[in-house]
Amino acid sequence: MQVSPRRTTLATVAASAGVSVATVSKVLNGRSDVAPATRSLVQSLLRQHDYVAPSPRRAEATPSATIEVQFDTDLNAYSSEIIQGAVEAGAEVGVGVVVSIRKDTDRTAAWARDLVAAGRQALIAVTSELTSGQLAALSRARLPLVVIDPLNLPRARVTSVGSTNFAGGLAATHHLLSLGHRRIAYIGGPATAACNQARLHGYRAAMESEGVPVPPGYVQTGHFRYPDGVAGGATLLDLPEAPTAIFAGSDETALGVIEAARARGLRIPEDLSLVGFDDTQIARMASPPLTTVRQPLREMGRVALRTAMRLAAGEQVDSHHVELATELVVRGSTAPASATSGGRPGHRGA
Template sequence: MPATPRRATLATVAASAGVSVATVSKVLNGRSDVSPATRSLVQAVLRQHDYVAPAPRRESPGAATVELQFDADLNAYSMEIVQGAVAAGAESGVGIVVSVRGGAERTTAWARALVAAGRRALIAVTSEMTARQPAALARARLPLVLIDPLNLPRTRVTSVGSTNFAGGLAATHHLLSLGHRRVAYVGGPATAGCNQARLHGYRAAMEAEGALVLPGYVRSGHFRYRSGLAGGAAVLDLPRPPTAIFAGSDEMAIGIMEAARARGLRIPEDLSIVGFDDTQIARLTSPPLTTVRQPLREMGGVALRTALRLAAGERVDSHHVELATELVVRGSTALVPESRA
C-alpha cells in the first residue's frame, strides 16, 4: 500500500510563496491587511499544495462527528443504514451528519470542507469513487469507509457490504424450487460490484439447475422504483415472458409489481417476485414481498465503528467486511402455475 501523502504545512506554503508564515495565516483567516496581489499568490500556492487546515480542537469527545454521505435522494434502504449508524454513534458518543452529494462534486475542496467542519471520518454509501477522491481524503488525513460501493478504486479502500452472491443464489434457488424455469433478473447498474455479485449468484443457480437464461431476461438500471417499473415492463412484454423475477432491490420489486398489475397479472398466482434488502416496504406491499435480507442496520453500525477505529489510528483486521444475507419468504412467491409452466 503506498505511503499516505504528507500534508502540506503553513511553513511549506510560505516558503513556496516567498512570504512569511504569518502572511499565509492572515490569508487563511480572511484578514484584510494583506494586499490583493499577495492574497492571490498565497491562495494559488495553497491550491497547488492541496493545503488542508488542521481540524479544530475538540473540547470533548461528544463534539466529534462523522459524515454519512449518500449520492442520491434518501429512500427506505438509506434510512436503514442511517438508523444503524446513528445507534452505533450514540453508543460511541459520536454525532452523525447525513448529507447527499454527487460523486462528481467530490474534489479536494470537498475534502478540505469536511476537515474544516471537524469531521472525524467519512462514510460514503453506494457511491462511485474515482482514484482521486480517496487520495484527496488521504491528504486530508480523513478516514474513508464505503458501504455497498458501486466500484472500488485501485487504491486500497475500506468497505462494508453483504454476501451479495450468496443472496442472489438463495433468491434464485427459491424460485427454481417452486418449479419456475423462466426466471428473469432485473437489477441495478451493470458495473456496480454488488449488482454483479447478485447477478452472478442468479446465473450460478440457473446453470446448476439446467435452466436457460433466455434473451432479454437480464436487465440493468438503478436500484429504484422507476427502473423496476421499466425493467419489469420490458421482460413481461417479451414473447416468452418469465413466470418469476428476481429484483436487485425491494424498491425495484415494487416497480415490477406495478408493471405486472398493469398487464393484468396477479402476484403470486401469475408471477412470483423476489426482492433484495428487506427494508420496511417489503413488509408493507400487497402481498408482502419475499426478499433477501441484507443486514443494513448492522452494516451502518459496522461502518461507523470501523471509521472511528481508523480515525484513532488503529489497524483494521480486514479492508472489506461482508455480513451474511438471509432469504425471507413471504407472500409474493408461489408454485409456478401449470398453465404457465
C-alpha cells in the same frame, strides 16, 4: 480538611473483573470484539465503582466527534436503515452522525478539505463510485474513509462494508427454482456496480446448477429504483415468452415490477412470482408482502461507524472488506409455478 475520595480508574475496574485495561476500554468505547459475559461483568463493575470517564466531562467546551455519512443520490428505505444503524452506534460511543447528499460532480478538489474543516473525523460513503482523484484528496486530507456497498472497486485499498450478495442472489434464485419456475429473469442495478455483479453471478450460478438457460433479454439493469422496476418489468413481461418469476435486485425495484404486472392484469404471485433484495420496511408493507433477501442494513451502518472511528483513532482494522450474512425471507409474493403460467390473463406478449 476534607479529603476527596480517590477516583476509580480503569485499572481498578480491570483488576476487579480479572481482565486487561484494554478490555475495559473496549467496553467503554462500544467495541464489538468483547465476549457478552465479559462485557456484562465489566459494565456491572463500572456501575458498582461509580466510574466516571474524565475526558468527555472536561472537554465539553470542544466540539464532539462527528462522522459524516454521505450519499450520492436521494434517500430511500435502504438509506434510512443504514442511517439508523450508524446513528445507534454513534450514540453508544458519543459520536455525532451528520447525513449529507453529495453528487459525484460536487466532489471537487476542495471537497475533502471542506469535510476536515467542518470537523469530521471520518467519512462513510454509501453506494458511491469514488474516483482515484477523490480517494487521493481524502488521503491528502488524512480523512479516513469507509464505503458501504461500493459501486466500484478501486485499485487502492479502500475499507468497505457489504453483505454476501452472491449468496443472496443464489438463495433467491434457488427459491424460485424450487417452486418449479424455469423462466426466471433478473432486474438489477448499475451493470458495473460490485454488489449488482455479485447478485447477478449468484442468479446465473443457480440457473446453471439446474441446467436452466437464461434467455436473451432476461437480464435488465437500472439503478435499484422504483422506475427501473416499472420499466424493466414492462420489458420482461412484454417478451413473447415472458418470465413466470423475477428476481429484483432491490425491494424498491420489486415494487416497480408489481406495478408493471398490475398494469398488465397480472397477479402476484398467482401469475408472477417475485423476490426482492434488502428487506426494508417497504417489503413488509407491499401487497402482497414481499419475499426478499434480507441484508443486515442497520448492522452494516453500525459496523461502518465503528470501523470509521477505529481508523480515525489510528488503529489497524482486521480486514479491509467486511461482508455480513444475508438471509432469504419468504413471504407472500412467491408461489409454485402454475400449469397455465405460459398464457396468463392480460399478458400482451403471450
